[in-house]
Amino acid sequence: MIIPLALALGLLVAPLVRWSGRRLSGDAPYWRDMPYGAAYGYVLAALALAGSAWLYFVNGNVFFRWGVQGFIAFAIAAYLFRLAGRHIGTGWSRRQFRKMPLTASFGILTILVYAVVAIFAQWLAPYGQEEILARANLVPGGDPALGGDPGFPLGTDQIGRDILSRLIYGAQNTVGIAFATTCLAFLLGGTLGFLAATLGGWLDQLLSRLMDVLMAIPALIFALLLMTIASAWAGSERGLLTLYMVVIIAVIDSTRVFRLSRAVGLNIVVMDYIEAARLRGEGLRYLVFREILPNATAPLLAEFGLRFCFVFLTIASLSFLGVGIQPPLADWGTMVRDLSQFINYAAFVPLAASVPLLAAGAIALLTVAVNFVVDWMLHRSSGLKE
Amino acid sequence: MSAPLLKIRDLWIEGRSDETWNPIINGVNLDLHRGEVLGLIGESGAGKSTLGLAAMGFTRDGVRIRKGSVEFDGIELVKAPAATRRSLLGKRIAYVAQSAAASFNPAHRLIDQYAEAPVQHGVMGRKESQADAVELYRRLRLPDPEEIGFRYPHQVSGGQLQRAMTAMAMSSRPDLIIFDEPTTALDVTTQIEVLAAIRDIVEQFDTAAIYITHDLAVVAQMADRIKVLLRGDEVEEAETREMLADPKEEYTRSLWAVRAYKRPQKPLVPRGQTPLLRVDGVSASYGRTPVLHNVHFDIHEGRTVAVVGESGSGKSTAARCITGLLPPTEGTIEFMGEALPADYRRRSKDQLRQIQMIYQMADTALNPSKTVAQLIGRPVQFYSGLRGKALRARVDDLLEQIELEPETYRDRLPSELSGGQKQRVGIARALAAEPRFIICDEVTSALDQLVAEGILRLLANLQDKLGLSYMFITHDLATVRAIADEVVVMKEGEVVEQGAKDDMFRPPHHAYTDLLLSSVPEMDPDWLTNLLAERGVGNIGEAATDKM
Structure with a gap:
């Protein structure tokens, strides 16, 4: 009204x-x-x-307050980080920081924090990810009066595992696996795409049509189908299933990378400098890695950032649907699913309802951060001024 | 004298780059009266286009008018509300851009785009303005004026499109038109048609015009007065005849002198000597479309052979056959008496090394992600296997040969070089292979005249020093006159005439050579008038066709 x-x-x-x-x-x-x-x-x-x-x-409104306070805190952190970057480091990195917008420094800071958390999860997490502790359903905040416990600042889940520890291990599992998957997708799609662009002819036709076939099947459903088959193969070996998942998502996502790198490659291949290199008698490897790749890095990097987010979300969705990273391994997608009932208490106990939002927020924050950095890189490499 | 139509006073314009404002135009004054044509000339970066746009009270993004005034018919444009400017643009002030192909919307028919401005400004109704378009198309001597408007931009030729664009600018009968290099992208033969059409129409409607170009000979035909700009400063301004006869400033004189460069023709090679390169009965086609028909010519050691012709005449295709990028369907390419494999992939490293190429657009010919040292160093390393210090020394040596200071330029990226410097790096890359034969594909046509002359002199010096042979592809006969020893004239994939340069420039010619030669603008301001009279006043396009 x-x-x-x-x-x-x-x-x-x-x-x-x-x-x-x-x-x-x-x-x-x-x-x-x-x-x-x-x-x-x-x-x-x-x-x-x-x-x-x-x-x-x-x-x-408590969530709105948290949002605003978080925004301000992050902005200050990003500002301080940029300030630090301008005064510490080599001449090159200082120059980069001098021209950096606040969003990019925020993105880099966030990614760094995630990386540190993921790498040092074992030492940072107060408890193990699978460890079941004394009390279940502890409210975050650590205030005993509201049903919390100072030993578990973010509370515990329904079966009494420490949520903070699981969030930290989740960074390792989810982000690590997503990163490996994206790299694999790029290696596969990028190589094939550039090959198709450079050689053309029947190879291009064959690869392109193959990718079309793969792309014609809805990605998530295709992944679900393959994962079902894979879980039958893997049996009870959880590590093997994770490996299958990485390969399956990488192959599905490499179709998009193929499309992009082929299109970018085709634009570069018609340039006179490629003709000059061909006439010099250069081999295929030199053409692809020395002449084409350096000029394709900007769009590829941008795509890498986006693709990373998509892979990340795919893994989270697969886990949410129950075929991704298997419990008891901590994973943000699984955590959102497992803790989602807490949302129902939002009207009465906002603190309890924030629990599933923590994992979802971790996903969202990383996605936003990656995109900030990618935007900045694109802007820089395209030479846009203001 | 009445008050000027356009009055620019103490205009300062600056553009933003690297976070600072850099001056583009420094306090220029300009007066333009009704029915007068002012020529603006200068090198690229002189601020010609910026000044032209400023005459409409308009600046590009990232550019601003710092101070000064632009007064059009008593209306102050710099401080005028956006609505006032909008009501003038397209109605009383019009603009014709360099590339008509890029300025027309490819999704609409010509006549619909013509009618846009008059309908928008309420000058005419749609029907009325379409009838008017046909009338203007007729006056601009476009073929089939009744029907041509109903075509899409890609369905007419470049010269016709440029005329259609001029017609469009005329659609509301503006008081002022700004022509920004309208013929730069056209062939000489087409250029004439457009020049004649523009001149006629401007005279007929008594329109004032600013004609921006870097071609002195063109501006001599078009303008009543000429203003010379250099890096945003006015050098001098005078009546056309006065300026041509007696330029006051040093810079203007240097512009005038460019055309005087002419290298003496070398003595003819005695008959029977094996040519360095022989193109023997070569035919070629793209897919099923034949482009070359039975082309013969020889290129001798240490000589420059210029291949001339309009766009589409097969000059560049011949070069592609020689390099092996396009294997000919018939005939052979012989190099030093030996037939070369048709496909470059089957040629040996040494055969590839001997034939090098310099491209028209240095922007696309140099990998933008590599430094000058890497660009030049790669062929050196690739062919001779030099590494480390020896490679560095060779690169520095090559940079000195192309007259670039190694210390300064070694580590620059192509984006940090000027157009002429980029072209020099392109030359160095070709030289790095130590070839005997270099194909120069329109190497100077994207450059300003002063810079182009420097490149031509450099090529000539290198030829004397290293005994190189050049195949010089160009459509600019002034370049041919400057550098060639022999000339091959091509038309529609065939060689129509070939011989020593001095013979070629002396009559009698083949009819087509004659047309090409007579179409090259000369500095004489009466040249166009005389030429049109000679070819028969009236339909110049027709006259050109008759001659062929």
């Missing part, structure tokens, strides 16, 4: 704002050339800001 009213109100206020702007500034071009649509946009933005302030201070 209040939102349509605000929208209508903005419609009336916008011309007024523009008119008073013109009067007050002595008809400056900025106000004079402002379209009414833009003025309306400013009014709406102001309303949204007022709404958020109300939500934060008066209404006191």
